[in-house]
Amino acid sequence: MRYTTPAFKVLLIIGVILSSFYASLAIDKTKSSCLVRSEGIERGESKKSELNGKSVHNNPIPVFSKEEYVWRFDKLNEACPIQLDFNDIVKRYIDVYSVRHRDKTARILGLSEIYFPIFEEYLDKYGLPLELKYIAVIESALNPKAKSRSGATGLWQFMFHASRMFDLKINSYVDERMDPVKSTDAACKYLQYLYRIFGDWQLTIAAYNGGPGVVRDAIKASGGKTNFWDIAPFLPEQTQKYLPAFIAVNYVMTYNQDHNIIPEHLKFSYLKLSDVNVKEPLSLMNVSKELDISIEDLRRLNPIYKLDFIPKSELPARLTLPVDKVAAFINEESRLYAAPQKKVLYHDLEKNMSSTRGKRCIVHIVQAGEFFHKIAMKYSCTSENIKTWNNLRGDILHIGQKLKVWVPVSQSSSNTMKNLDLLDLVHVSGYNDQNSKSTNTHISMLTNSY
Template identity: 35%
Template structure:
């Protein structure tokens, strides 16, 4: 009896002396001190310290759904160095991903087996919490070709300058921000640097979204060092960033308990390996030669921008395709050379064009969607000069 009286007194003191933005609603039937509409802080640790109680939820009757969320967040929190806090904004996004946006979770459960093992391997190598793999869902929905309005690109949404700073090459043919492995290594390096600056994973996440300079300036201005204290002062996107991360982590971890279906990809992409070619290889040639769809090639190799594998670069392919290439390597290179020399035409036709009055190379190239350098190479032209009646050999796409 004495212990219960002390509990009620401690709860009353907390209620009248502390008011925080993020709170939970509790009810104690039959109590004159606390009614169904009383809002108490979610800082259960104070109550636990006063009463020596390990889990106050056993005494404080929460809404059943929120009580379950609270207990499961405790499980996540116990298994990670990241603080999986229970508060109003976190619960809002958890409910959102379990209801209105549950299809996203279903799709991510189908796609994640392709990316998560690689991410976990790199996160472990850098001694970084494995749960950070879920941040790639917040950033890009696990789409390596995702591009924001501001130009951030890839699974981890690197801006061009940040990507270059962390070793990600961007050229006319390749964008390594879209390379799953290389961008994940860059993200791990960046996480490592941010943690050395802030020493707190919530602040690391906020800095990843808003920029370390912005977070440092705001911390100096407000004299606040805790993310949840800092949250009301952050711009809206960064306010919601950590709650979204926690909510995604929660939904992806406990999807079975909520009977969330898995939407599997139609692509068989789990069994693949790498190979490099001695010649530059267009995707359509690889596709036609080895019966692998361009959709699969693009999915496995999102870093290549022109559906063209540059000389010496590594390409990911299904295992059975790589075996076909190894068995037919000499024939493949001979075939590529004949295609390059126009001895074999693939998806194009040969056209003889007669130059007319007013024609020039730029006009002709635009008319047939070709490049001037290609027209000059095909016709062994050393200048742009043309004469009426000249015959030009053009290779144009076969649209039949």
């Protein structure tokens, strides 16, 4: 078939228009389903991300090439005396902190504004690498009241008997393992001791978890090798995981902005806190009432005082307060000391247990062998509380039965952490020397499937 010149031109124009139209459709489709490259960062801008049951729209999770990770690790190693290796194992832990549990990392970043200045001051005092502060992130997620199932306690997770080696006082009123300053000083002494044994920071960090005896045994079993990655197969599983997790935390805490992890804004920071001297016995409840500061905040800032009371036997003592409350404490000091400690009455306790005010409802699933009293002891309530909350009359429970339980917000958060499927919250750590050998179980953010 032949076309005249004008008709051919018309067909050619129509063809160009249609080609442009379909090309634009293809580009839009590609943009909507693929990663968009922007300033060296690959981002799934239009893809709906789900993280821990939460959707992330305005804070996309970046994806980086291996070359970008290698470049960043080179920069880290230029400024760090601890060798920070990048490999597939470390990369999996980076994903734990930067992708799967980035909300917890954001909170840790917020808490770091309180505790990292303390850690850095004492690490510097002992001539230790400042990057060792990240050990506390793995040990306790920067929670000074963290306590493992075996009893390891505090930011640096010391066991009861091990704490005596570092003169950390523990009695009915105080637990210095929860004191950010004194426990950090003890951790620095222990790290210094371990480094004198091994002369290698990677082995020192592994020994902080498993104990020097465990590391020495692994060196012997490997035929005398002293590289962590060479002796790793001869270490306990949890100690194998410890160094990769430490390296990953170093990376994520340094490059959190590149991963779009925004630190959680917390009420307090290091520069907004100050200590006051306590000269006479003092009730934290009285301080809370007179200075208009919540008892929860006072406990958070002073975790060392187990019973909300500073007795005469612990004087002189210090109390940490928000800076804007220091003047009020000094002005009201004599009255605060004179105020009698309020005696806790049975009816007040009963009323607090049964009340749901200021508490959060969680669901407990009945396991084999559980009964009302056992469940009540777990959640610090009574059997009658549980029956009332669930409209139950009898004493019979069934396996798999769901019960509503009201607990303090802080306790519900702790239980949520313990029940996360993706987290192995317990890891093995201990102190070993030639004369003694013990294994401690700590709280951790290490994952089972690395």
